[in-house]
Amino acid sequence: MRHKILVHAEQIDGELQPIALELLGAGRMLADKLGADLEAVLLGHNISHLAQTLIHYSADCVYVADHPELAQYRTLPYRRAWVDLLNHLPQPPHTILFGSTTSGRDLAPRLAAYLETGLTADCTSLDIGPFEYSNSKDQSKSGTFHDCLYAIRPSFGESLRARILGPWKNPQMATVRPGVMQAVQPDYSRTGRVIPLAVNLQESDRLVQIQEIVRNVTSQVQLSKAEVIVAGGYGLGAPDGFQLLRDLANCFANSAVGASRKAVDAGWISYAHQVGQTGKTVRPKVYIACGISGAIQHRVGMDKSGTIIAINKDSSAPIFKFAHYGIVGDLYQVIPELIRQMRSSLRQAA
Amino acid sequence: MDRLLSRPLNCYVLIKQVPDQSSKAGVNPDGTIDRAKAKRMLNPFDRYALQAALQTKQYGAVVTAITMGPPPAIEVLYEAIAHGVDRAILLTDRRLAASDTLATAYALYKTLRWASQGRSLDLVFCGLQTTDGDTAQVGPQLAERLGIPQITYCESFTLQGNTITAKRVIEGGVQILQTQIPALLTITNSAQRLAYKTLRGAQRVQQLQRDEQARSQVIHTVSLDDIGADPERCGLKGSPTIVAATEKIGEIGGNCQVFQGKAVGVMVQQLLQEVPLAKLQEAK
Numbered sequence: 001m002r003h004k005i006l007v008h009a010e011q012i013d014g015e016l017q018p019i020a021l022e023l024l025g026a027g028r029m030l031a032d033k034l035g036a037d038l039e040a041v042l043l044g045h046n047i048s049h050l051a052q053t054l055i056h057y058s059a060d061c062v063y064v065a066d067h068p069e070l071a072q073y074r075t076l077p078y079r080r081a082w083v084d085l086l087n088h089l090p091q092p093p094h095t096i097l098f099g100s101t102t103s104g105r106d107l108a109p110r111l112a113a114y115l116e117t118g119l120t121a122d123c124t125s126l127d128i129g130p131f132e133y134s135n136s137k138d139q140s141k142s143g144t145f146h147d148c149l150y151a152i153r154p155s156f157g158e159s160l161r162a163r164i165l166g167p168w169k170n171p172q173m174a175t176v177r178p179g180v181m182q183a184v185q186p187d188y189s190r191t192g193r194v195i196p197l198a199v200n201l202q203e204s205d206r207l208v209q210i211q212e213i214v215r216n217v218t219s220q221v222q223l224s225k226a227e228v229i230v231a232g233g234y235g236l237g238a239p240d241g242f243q244l245l246r247d248l249a250n251c252f253a254n255s256a257v258g259a260s261r262k263a264v265d266a267g268w269i270s271y272a273h274q275v276g277q278t279g280k281t282v283r284p285k286v287y288i289a290c291g292i293s294g295a296i297q298h299r300v301g302m303d304k305s306g307t308i309i310a311i312n313k314d315s316s317a318p319i320f321k322f323a324h325y326g327i328v329g330d331l332y333q334v335i336p337e338l339i340r341q342m343r344s345s346l347r348q349a350a
Numbered sequence: 351m352d353r354l355l356s357r358p359l360n361c362y363v364l365i366k367q368v369p370d371q372s373s374k375a376g377v378n379p380d381g382t383i384d385r386a387k388a389k390r391m392l393n394p395f396d397r398y399a400l401q402a403a404l405q406t407k408q409y410g411a412v413v414t415a416i417t418m419g420p421p422p423a424i425e426v427l428y429e430a431i432a433h434g435v436d437r438a439i440l441l442t443d444r445r446l447a448a449s450d451t452l453a454t455a456y457a458l459y460k461t462l463r464w465a466s467q468g469r470s471l472d473l474v475f476c477g478l479q480t481t482d483g484d485t486a487q488v489g490p491q492l493a494e495r496l497g498i499p500q501i502t503y504c505e506s507f508t509l510q511g512n513t514i515t516a517k518r519v520i521e522g523g524v525q526i527l528q529t530q531i532p533a534l535l536t537i538t539n540s541a542q543r544l545a546y547k548t549l550r551g552a553q554r555v556q557q558l559q560r561d562e563q564a565r566s567q568v569i570h571t572v573s574l575d576d577i578g579a580d581p582e583r584c585g586l587k588g589s590p591t592i593v594a595a596t597e598k599i600g601e602i603g604g605n606c607q608v609f610q611g612k613a614v615g616v617m618v619q620q621l622l623q624e625v626p627l628a629k630l631q632e633a634k
Contacts, residue, residue: 117590140587325624
């Protein structure tokens with residue numbers, strides 16, 4: 001029987017999220033290497049029309065659970081839909097992929113614990129390959145395995161990239177960072193099967209109710225779609241520093257303010273601005289990192305930016321190793337000067 | 351903040367000792383960490399979980415801190431006690447070595463079951479994730495084992511009767527969620543910051559460090575056998591994943607053009623000559 005690669009096709013308010021197409025892009029590569037089918041799981045309400053898009057982006061088959069109680073993401077109803085689907089498949093899928101979003105990181109571990117299978121978090125690269133394992137402490141696991149999922153992720157504290165494997169049991173599961181994988185070019189002539197799923201929620205699946213959802217569209221959209229991001233770190237020294245960063249950001253037509261985890265940790269700015277491991281992955285045209293040391297946690301969230309400019313007092317800060325341009329100096333002097341010179345060039349042009 | 355007291359509330363906070371990444375101590379040349387030599391600290395995210403757990407004391411809760419790790423991990427339990435938790439449990443056993451998140455969640459599940467014998471299990475608090483593993487998986491995995499709802503990315507919450515109302519951070523906004531206890535919450539780093547240690551807490555720690563008998567009443571050190579955990583489901587054997595290989599992350603770019611040692615005006619001018627930032631400006 002052919003293997004299956006399943007991906008969770010995340011949608012919000014009926015809009016497919018970019019991660020859904022990115023997972024299909026990654027899943028296509030894995031499926032081709034394995035000779036497997038690539039299948040998407042689409043959960044929501046009034047979302048059935050999105051199935052065709054998933055097929056255009058290389059899904060061979062789409063399972064759709066369209067139900068009012070799935071309209072907004074909730075852990076337990078989404079868990080139930082997945083569990084019911086997996087229990088109906090003749091054999092476990094080879095691999096299941098989720099996005100490392102606030103819902104993917106909520107649901108995937110819950111499902112992995114139900115299945116008692118392995119899950120690797122926040123992968124930045126995936127592959128299929130062989131694996132030879134021998135460990136005297138655990139003979140039962142030793143052996144040679146073929147067609148294993150390689151789940152590759154930065155191991156932050158240690159500045160390493162780790163390849164995590166779990167070939168002993170299918171499904172092999174991973175969450176994948178948004179903004180890392182590439183979607184395939186859509187083929188609008190592609191066809192595929194759409195299989196509706198029955199939704200049978202139990203009372204215990206309704207234990208959590210959503211009272212309210214507030215999306216501050218401006219800050220979110222700005223960070224992921226901004227051409228220029230001005231980001232601040234612990235080197236700002238105080239929350240007031242972000243006002244200066246906002247002033248600089250306001251110079252640009254399409255900009256947003258970002259922050260490192262340390263700055264968020266310090267309570268200087270809200271979590272919505274966080275870039276990096278637990279925040280967002282961004283790739284603006286220009287990323288201006290102010291007082292950010294450039295720890296790996298931050299770097300994975302922004303190192304695909306077009307041009308990275310670092311402003312930092314400490315010339316030995318790691319950020320200077322991967323930024324494209326750097327100014328070693330006091331950001332409280334550099335940024336006002338940068339604003340002044342940019343404005344004056346604008347006046348000259350006018 | 352009125353909770354109708356029908357019975358005492360029992361809350362549990364799961365914390366972890368992690369290597370201090372701001373310290374170079376214990377970092378091997380190949381980039382791996384020698385945990386025995388590394389400087390140790392309480393996982394930064396757990397500080398928010400601890401604060402959230404202590405918040406339940408206003409509802410009359412008994413708060414238990416739980417950690418799993420080698421014997422020195424008792425340090426984070428002392429820290430939790432200094433901040434005001436009532437009792438603490440250290441799960442320590444060599445057979446836990448090389449546990450992945452699934453095996454960790456199983457061991458913690460068994461510890462929680464042991465810790466809640468003869469008392470209720472109402473709320474479990476975890477940090478969103480740890481800074482050494484960065485997975486955010488153990489909380490949801492534990493909630494699944496316990497068969498209770500979870501609220502991850504929780505920023506704040508209130509408790510009224512048995513109803514918990516929580517603010518959950520999502521992409522570009524928040525959700526307000528409501529559920530009944532028991533529930534498991536993972537707390538973000540945008541939540542309320544950990545308050546200072548209390549004088550009473552600090553004095554209590556001093557006393558516990560001196561007095562072994564008093565310590566054994568407050569801090570329970572347990573093994574897999576004590577909590578009735580199956581060793582086959584712990585550590586390397588109980589872990590469906592392993593780290594097969596690691597490689598040092600190469601320096602990308604590496605040819606940063608750095609302006610330094612000149613007047614600020616000159617450096618900024620040089621930068622603007624290289625990067626046409628002015629073109630991205632908004633005409634005002």
